[in-house]
Amino acid sequence: MxxxxxxxxxxxxxxxxxxxxxxxxxxxxxxxxxxxxxxxxxxxxxxxxxxxxxxxxxxxxxxxxxxxxxxxxxxxxxxxxxxxxxxxxxxxxxxxxxxxxxxxxxxxxxxxxxxxxxxxxxxxxxxxxxxxxxxxxxxxxxxxxxxxxxxxxxxxxxxxxxxxxxxxxxxxxxxxxxxxxxGTLPELQPRMVLRDNAQHLNDPHVPVVLDRYIEAYRTHPDQVLALRRMTLETWLLARSRQLHALWLQRAVGFRAARPAADHAKRCSDVSARAFFALRRVQAGRKASDVHHLLHELLADEAALARDLDLR
CATH class of the missing domain: 3.90.70.10 (Cysteine proteinases)
Incomplete structure (x- = not known):
C-alpha cells in the first residue's frame, strides 16, 4: 500500500x-x-x-x-x-x-x-x-x-x-x-516464465559475465566511485528481486514463492552492506569485502531459478 x-x-x-x-x-x-x-x-x-x-x-x-x-x-x-x-x-x-x-x-x-x-x-x-x-x-x-x-x-x-x-x-x-x-494484458503462464528464468540464469555465459562484472568493481582505481555505483547496483537488484517475489506470490502463492522472498531480503541486506562499505571508504578506512557477498548472491540465482522451476 x-x-x-x-x-x-x-x-x-x-x-x-x-x-x-x-x-x-x-x-x-x-x-x-x-x-x-x-x-x-x-x-x-x-x-x-x-x-x-x-x-x-x-x-x-x-x-x-x-x-x-x-x-x-x-x-x-x-x-x-x-x-x-x-x-x-x-x-x-x-x-x-x-x-x-x-x-x-x-x-x-x-x-x-x-x-x-x-x-x-x-x-x-x-x-x-x-x-x-x-x-x-x-x-x-x-x-x-x-x-x-x-x-x-x-x-x-x-x-x-x-x-x-x-x-x-x-x-x-x-x-x-x-x-x-x-491495452491488452499479455498472456503470462507462470510455469513457462519460471522455465525461461531458469534457462537464462543457468546459461554458461552468465558466470563469465558475473566474474567480469564483479572484478570491474573490485579492481577499479577509484573505490569511492566504484562503491557509490555498487550501492546503486545493489539497490536496483534488491527492488527487482522484490518485485519478482511479489509477482510470484500472486502467480503461485506465498508458500511456493518463499525462496524468492528470502532471496529478495538477502539482496536488501547486501545493498545495506554496500552502503556501509562506501561510508567506510569515504572516511578513509578499508571497505569490507562486499564484492564477495554480491558475487555469491548473484551466483546463487541460478540455483534459485532451478528450484522455482521445479516447484
Missing part, C-alpha cells in the same frame, strides 16, 4: 490503485507505470513487471558495469508487461493541459528539475510522474516513488500544481510526455 501525502481528494479509481501498489519494489520509472497498470487493470497488475528474472549487465564509460537498463527500453518493457499503451506525444504545458482533460499523462523528466524531489538541483536522472486534469488552471500531479536518498527521503505525493508552474518542466528538452491508455 502507498502511504501518500495528498492535498486533494483523489478519484476513487486512483485511490484504489495507490492502495495496491508497493513503491518499495519499484524504481523511479516503474512507479508511475505501476499506478497506471492497477488503475486500468486492477489490483496487483503492476507486479507483472517483475515476472522475468534477468542478469544482463552492460559496460559503461567509466570502466564499470551496470544492470540498470536504458530509459526507453526499460519503460517500453514495463508498459508492455502490464498491458498499457502510449498514444500521443505531448509537447509543452498547453498541449498537456488540453490532453489531460481526456487522458492520463505519463511524464519522464530530469529529477534535477523536479522541486518535489530531494534530487532537485542536486542530481540528474530520469524520473517519472503522472498528470491528470485538476481544473482549467491546475493539474493533479501523482508521484509514488519512495526512497531514502543521501539528500533526504523521496515520499509518494499527489498535489495540485498550476499549469503555469509546470511550464519550465514541460518545456525542458529532457521531458517526454505521452498519453497512456489501457
Amino acid at each position: 502507498t502511504d501518500i501525502a495528498q492535498v486533494e481528494t483523489l478519484p476513487d479509481k486512483l485511490t484504489s490503485a495507490l492502495d495496491t501498489v508497493d513503491p518499495t519494489a519499484l524504481d523511479c520509472l516503474q512507479s508511475s507505470v505501476a499506478v497506471v497498470a492497477d488503475w486500468y487493470h486492477g489490483p496487483g497488475t503492476f507486479s507483472r513487471m517483475g515476472a522475468h528474472l534477468r542478469f544482463r549487465p552492460r559496460p559503461t564509460d567509466d570502466a564499470l558495469w551496470t544492470i540498470e537498463a536504458e530509459t526507453e527500453p526499460h519503460l517500453s518493457a514495463a508498459v508492455d508487461a502490464v498491458g498499457i499503451r502510449f498514444t500521443d506525444t505531448i509537447r509543452g504545458a498547453d498541449e498537456a493541459r488540453s490532453a489531460a482533460r481526456t487522458s492520463l499523462l505519463l511524464c519522464v523528466a530530469d529529477a534535477y528539475e523536479l522541486p518535489w524531489l530531494p534530487y532537485f538541483r542536486r542530481e540528474h536522472m530520469d524520473h517519472s510522474f503522472l498528470l491528470t486534469s485538476g481544473d482549467d488552471a491546475s493539474a493533479l500531479m501523482i508521484d509514488v516513488y519512495r526512497n531514502d536518498t543521501v539528500h533526504g527521503p523521496a515520499e509518494p505525493t499527489a498535489r495540485r500544481t498550476g499549469w503555469k508552474d509546470l511550464e519550465p518542466i514541460m518545456h525542458s528538452p529532457r521531458t517526454r510526455t505521452t498519453a497512456v491508455v489501457p
Whole structure:
C-alpha cells in the first residue's frame, strides 16, 4: 500500500490503485507505470513487471558495469508487461493541459528539475510522474516513488500544481510526455516464465559475465566511485528481486514463492552492506569485502531459478 501525502481528494479509481501498489519494489520509472497498470487493470497488475528474472549487465564509460537498463527500453518493457499503451506525444504545458482533460499523462523528466524531489538541483536522472486534469488552471500531479536518498527521503505525493508552474518542466528538452491508455494484458503462464528464468540464469555465459562484472568493481582505481555505483547496483537488484517475489506470490502463492522472498531480503541486506562499505571508504578506512557477498548472491540465482522451476 502507498502511504501518500495528498492535498486533494483523489478519484476513487486512483485511490484504489495507490492502495495496491508497493513503491518499495519499484524504481523511479516503474512507479508511475505501476499506478497506471492497477488503475486500468486492477489490483496487483503492476507486479507483472517483475515476472522475468534477468542478469544482463552492460559496460559503461567509466570502466564499470551496470544492470540498470536504458530509459526507453526499460519503460517500453514495463508498459508492455502490464498491458498499457502510449498514444500521443505531448509537447509543452498547453498541449498537456488540453490532453489531460481526456487522458492520463505519463511524464519522464530530469529529477534535477523536479522541486518535489530531494534530487532537485542536486542530481540528474530520469524520473517519472503522472498528470491528470485538476481544473482549467491546475493539474493533479501523482508521484509514488519512495526512497531514502543521501539528500533526504523521496515520499509518494499527489498535489495540485498550476499549469503555469509546470511550464519550465514541460518545456525542458529532457521531458517526454505521452498519453497512456489501457491495452491488452499479455498472456503470462507462470510455469513457462519460471522455465525461461531458469534457462537464462543457468546459461554458461552468465558466470563469465558475473566474474567480469564483479572484478570491474573490485579492481577499479577509484573505490569511492566504484562503491557509490555498487550501492546503486545493489539497490536496483534488491527492488527487482522484490518485485519478482511479489509477482510470484500472486502467480503461485506465498508458500511456493518463499525462496524468492528470502532471496529478495538477502539482496536488501547486501545493498545495506554496500552502503556501509562506501561510508567506510569515504572516511578513509578499508571497505569490507562486499564484492564477495554480491558475487555469491548473484551466483546463487541460478540455483534459485532451478528450484522455482521445479516447484
